[in-house]
Every structure is written in structure tokens, then in C-alpha cells.
Amino acid sequence: MTEDLNQQEAEQAENLSKEESVEGELNENTEQTEQQPAEEHIESEPTEEAQIPSQDITTESVIEAILFATDEPLSADRLVNIAQFNGGVKQVKKCIETLNQQYAETKRAFRIEEIAGGFQMMTLPEYNNWLKNMLKQRADNKLSPAALETLAIIAYKQPIIRADIEAIRGVACGEVVRTLMYKGLVKIAGKAEILGRPLLYGTTKKFLQVFGLSDLKDLPKAEELKQPGQ
Template sequence: MRREDIKNIIESVMFAYSDPISVKELNYIINEDLASKEIEFMLHSLMEEYKENNRGIQIIKLENKYQMCTNKEYASFIKKVLEPKKKKSLSQATLETLTIIAYKQPITKVEIEDIRGVKCDKVLQTLLENELIVEAGRLNRIGKPIIYKTTNEFLKLLSIEKLEDLPPIENYKDTVSE
């Protein structure tokens, strides 16, 4: 195998494997029985290439292992990507739909729309994006409709341990205008 190929293998393995990796592990992966010095040489060669070109990534040495990481010069940009996304507040329609799913799950979109009396495609998409509901499979009937159920994220949002901790639906019957 060519030296350039081995260097590319090292680079791709380090990119895909985010944890520190030893020379011995890299040698095992490459499966060429190279001398440790040869792999270390290629690692240092990559390190120099990244440094000379002021690349967005770098390879650092941590004790006897190496790790690919972002160049600290660009840390402020990485922080913007990794900051928790601010979830927008849920609309009344979204909350109503979430409540229906919570109490009637598993439930199909058609069943939700029958209860609410309006289409709910966008509302379901919002709930899915916020990871408050998931597609829990399909019913074995015509059209194979998707069934929805709430998630652990929903339980965390309400600070409850299990669905049985939801207040009884009877508590809300007097507040619903018919």
C-alpha cells in the first residue's frame, strides 16, 4: 500500500472516530504491520500539513494517543453551531394536538383531525421536530396509517415519570366548550 494511501486511511479513521486513538490501534486498522515509527511519522506529517495551511482541523497528541479536533482559532464559530437551539414556544393548536396524542395514544393523524376538526400536518411536523412525539409504527389497515405516541422528551417537559402521572382527563371536561 502506498504511503499516501496509508496517510489518507489514518486521516479518515481519525475523522470518523472522534475519540483519541493510539498508534497501535491505527496499525491494527491499517493491517499492514508497519513500524510504529512509520505511523507516527505520518501522523506528524498530517499535523504539519494542517498547521502550515492553517486548516480548520488539527491533530493533537494526548499522552500516547492522537485525536482529530477543530482548530482552536475557529472555536467561536463552532460554539455557534453547538449552542442549544432555542425551541420556540408551542402554539395553542400544537398544545391541543399534543394533549390529544398524550391521552389517546397510539393515535393516527386522521383520528387527531377528527377530534380537532382541522388538518394537523404542520402541527404534527412541529411536534416531531421538537421530539415530543414519534412515529410509533403503522396500523394494519387500509392505507397503513402512521400511529403517533409521545416521547421521553414529552415526559421531561412535563416533569413526570410516566404517562400514568398525567392528570385524569376528567379534570378538563368542564373547561372544554362544546
């Protein structure tokens, strides 16, 4: 009888050991399953390296891009505001100096020049003959209705800033003003005494010659421009 009880206890102990072993394996598998999504989540997060800006972008290339895109001189202060440089005006001027050195070393056809209180990309004088041929071809073209309208606004409202021209026309006119300047009909007449000191535009002597006027006072009055029957 005692031997039977001892055998039963041994069997129960063995079964209990097996159950604990199986339970341990199940717990281990459960822990691995629970940890898997966390690993996937970590892999899906963006790495710090991916958030670093391109090393190809430099302070010089930023200044170059800004000046390339503008059609008017930009002051050093304005370049600082646009580029958001911590180095201020000194850093901007250093960048421009570096760029001009690079242009000279690589024999580029342009430089960044300081004109009208700002900086602008300009072609070198030795390329004038080719540019004159291009500008002559442009000048031979007739003015578009948009160019005529813009020219009329400048003629009657000069000196006028581009923002006011666009307010009257209701559309952007940067390209049109640039075309009129290429044709020699419009010029920079100074800078407005308002915030940002925007450029003022006015007509040229060539404008008077082309339209047969001796003076701006000879421009037709508003009443004379009305069509018959109006």
C-alpha cells in the first residue's frame, strides 16, 4: 500500500514538472510574440540620418539660388531675412565674395554685382555684343496687350513700384516689366521711401522717341483716350 502511494506521488511530481516545462515554453513564446510588434515599430520610425538636410546645400548655394530667381537687386539685409542666416550681413557678403571667386575661377559669364543698394547677378561686359543681338531681336517684336497696358500704367503713374502696377492690373507683372526694360522703354527710377525700399519704375527717353513725344506732358489726357460714343 505504501509503495503504491509513493509511486502515485512520483508520477504526480513528474506530471507537474512536465506541466511547468510546457507552461514555461508557452510563456516564452508569448513574450517573443508580444515583443515582435515593438521591434517592427522601431524599424518603421525615421532614422536621425534621414532628417539631416542635404550636404550639397551650402550658404553660398542658398544665396546663389535667391539671386538667380529675383529680377531686381536685393539688399544684404533682405538677403539675411530671406535666407535666415545667423551670421547676418557679414556672412552674406562673405558668401557673395566666395561665389564671385568661384565664377572667376571657372570662367563664368556673370558675376554678382552691387547696384542700386543691393546685389544682383549681371553678365560680364565682354558678352555685350551677343546680348545686344538678342535684345535687338526682342525689341523688334511688337508689344503684347499686357505689355502695352503695363507701359501705360508706368507712363501715367511714374514713378511707381511694381506692387502698385500689379494692384491696378490685378495680375503679376514681373516678366512684363522685365521685357519693357529689355526693350529700353522702362527704367529703374529710384527706390520708394517705404518699408522694404522697393524699386520705382519710370519711362525712358526711348519711350518718348518710340511714341513721338517730346515730353511726358504730351501724353494723351484720359478724356482723349475714350473711344467714340463713350
